[in-house]
Amino acid sequence: MFKLKIALIDDDQERAHFIKTSLIEHDFDVVACLTIDYVNLFKLEHLNADIILLDMDNPHRDIIENCVSQFNLPTVLFTKNSHKDTIKSAIDAGVTAYIVDGIDPEKLQTILEISIEQFRKHKKLEDDLKETKTKLADRKDIEKAKVLLMQLHGLSEDSAFQLLRKNAMSHRMTMGEMSRRLLDAQALLNNQLKD
Numbered sequence: 629m630f631k632l633k634i635a636l637i638d639d640d641q642e643r644a645h646f647i648k649t650s651l652i653e654h655d656f657d658v659v660a661c662l663t664i665d666y667v668n669l670f671k672l673e674h675l676n677a678d679i680i681l682l683d684m685d686n687p688h689r690d691i692i693e694n695c696v697s698q699f700n701l702p703t704v705l706f707t708k709n710s711h712k713d714t715i716k717s718a719i720d721a722g723v724t725a726y727i728v729d730g731i732d733p734e735k736l737q738t739i740l741e742i743s744i745e746q747f748r749k750h751k752k753l754e755d756d757l758k759e760t761k762t763k764l765a766d767r768k769d770i771e772k773a774k775v776l777l778m779q780l781h782g783l784s785e786d787s788a789f790q791l792l793r794k795n796a797m798s799h800r801m802t803m804g805e806m807s808r809r810l811l812d813a814q815a816l817l818n819n820q821l822k823d
Contacts, residue, residue: 635677654733696722702747766804773807
């Protein structure tokens with residue numbers, strides 16, 4: 629069976645070593661075992677971890693955000709802290725799962741697999757949203773660039789579009805990028821003429 633590579637990050641060194649030993653005994657692959665103090669000094673991408681397992685008595689949003697942004701991996705937080713505000717803060721900071729309980733190696737495989745799947749779905753939604761926003765911005769810029777070409781050169785809408793497309797292809801860029809270059813150049817010329 630495929631072994632998940634776990635990076636264990638804890639705010640208590642003794643507990644971290646105890647958990648690491650327990651996880652290894654239950655056939656998990658612990659590729660890193662760090663205390664929170666050393667997280668910034670470490671690069672998990674060199675270990676090829678699949679997931680971060682955070683174990684914290686008092687979860688702090690800034691620490692969680694740091695782990696989530698620095699490592700860009702599914703992050704499962706185990707804590708005894710069940711305060712509503714702390715849970716909301718941790719979720720807002722980007723944890724994939726917030727487990728109010730100790731780490732039970734018997735249940736952990738399922739929790740980690742579900743968390744990884746949730747992380748993948750969330751990333752796909754983020755990527756889809758980013759792509760949609762980019763396409764929308766491109767459309768707006770292409771329309772503006774077409775209007776500019778039509779005004780400057782007396783072209784029809786179709787001719788302006790074809791000119792943009794031809795130049796984008798010859799410069800190996802998207803039409804959105806070519807449109808932004810044209811619009812930026814026009815803005816620069818307009819500013820120079822004003823001065």
